[in-house]
Amino acid sequence: MPPTCIMAVRHGESEANLAHREAGAAPLVYERGDDQVTLSELGRAQAAALGRLLAVLPPEERPELVWCSPYLRALDTWRLAWRTWGAAPLPVTVDDRLRDQEQGVLAGLNPSAVAQRFPREAARRLAEGVYAYRPPEGESLGDVVVRLRGFLAELRERAGGRRVLVVAHDSVVLGLRHVIAGAPDAELAAVLAFAPVLNASVSVWRADGARFELVRFNDVAHL
Numbered sequence: 001m002p003p004t005c006i007m008a009v010r011h012g013e014s015e016a017n018l019a020h021r022e023a024g025a026a027p028l029v030y031e032r033g034d035d036q037v038t039l040s041e042l043g044r045a046q047a048a049a050l051g052r053l054l055a056v057l058p059p060e061e062r063p064e065l066v067w068c069s070p071y072l073r074a075l076d077t078w079r080l081a082w083r084t085w086g087a088a089p090l091p092v093t094v095d096d097r098l099r100d101q102e103q104g105v106l107a108g109l110n111p112s113a114v115a116q117r118f119p120r121e122a123a124r125r126l127a128e129g130v131y132a133y134r135p136p137e138g139e140s141l142g143d144v145v146v147r148l149r150g151f152l153a154e155l156r157e158r159a160g161g162r163r164v165l166v167v168a169h170d171s172v173v174l175g176l177r178h179v180i181a182g183a184p185d186a187e188l189a190a191v192l193a194f195a196p197v198l199n200a201s202v203s204v205w206r207a208d209g210a211r212f213e214l215v216r217f218n219d220v221a222h223l
Contacts, residue, residue: 012043144171
C-alpha cells in the first residue's frame with residue numbers, strides 16, 4: 001500500500017543560494033561544505049511560512065510522517081516549519097538518499113568560477129544541460145533518480161496508508177516527479193521543463209489506488 005499523500009518541499013533559501021544570487025556573473029567559490037549550508041534570513045522566513053501553511057491544512061491533509069535530507073538547510077527548514085506549525089512532534093527519518101545532487105569537483109563554484117577553473121567541464125555542462133551533466137566525482141539527475149527509486153519503494157513499505165512530508169532539494173523534487181510518474185529513463189529530460197524548483201515550494205501527490213495523482217507542483221502561493 002502506498003502513502004495516501006506525498007508532500008515534497010524544497011528547503012528555504014540557503015546562505016549559498018544568497019551568495020550565488022548576489023555574486024551574479026562574478027566568479028564565486030563558496031567554501032562551506034554542501035551538507036553544512038544553513039538558511040538565510042529569507043530562508044528562515046520561508047520555512048516559517050511553510051509552518052503556517054501546515055497549520056491551516058485540514059486535519060485529514062496534515063503530514064503524519066517526515067522524511068528529510070541530512071543536509072542542514074533541509075533539517076533547519078523542517079525544524080523552523082514545525083516550530084511555527086506548533087504541532088506535536090512527528091516521526092522524522094533522516095535519509096541520505098534525499099541529499100542534493102552532488103557536484104563533485106565543481107562543488108561551491110558558480111558558473112563563472114567553473115568557466116575559469118574548469119573550462120572544458122563548463123563547455124560540457126553547457127552542452128549537456130545542468131541536470132543531465134555528471135561532473136567529475138559528482139552526479140547527474142539520472143543518478144539522483146536511481147536512489148529515489150529505492151527511497152520510494154521503501155516509503156511504500158514503511159509509510160503505507162499515511163501522509164508523508166519530504167523536505168529536501170530541487171533535484172530531489174524533480175527526481176520524485178519523474179519516479180512517482182513511473183516514466184522511463186528515456187523521458188527523464190522531459191521533467192526539466194518544470195525546473196527550477198523554487199525555495200520552500202510545495203509539491204503534492206495523492207494516492208489514487210496504487211498510483212499517485214499530481215495535485216500541485218512547485219507551488220509558492222503560501223510565501
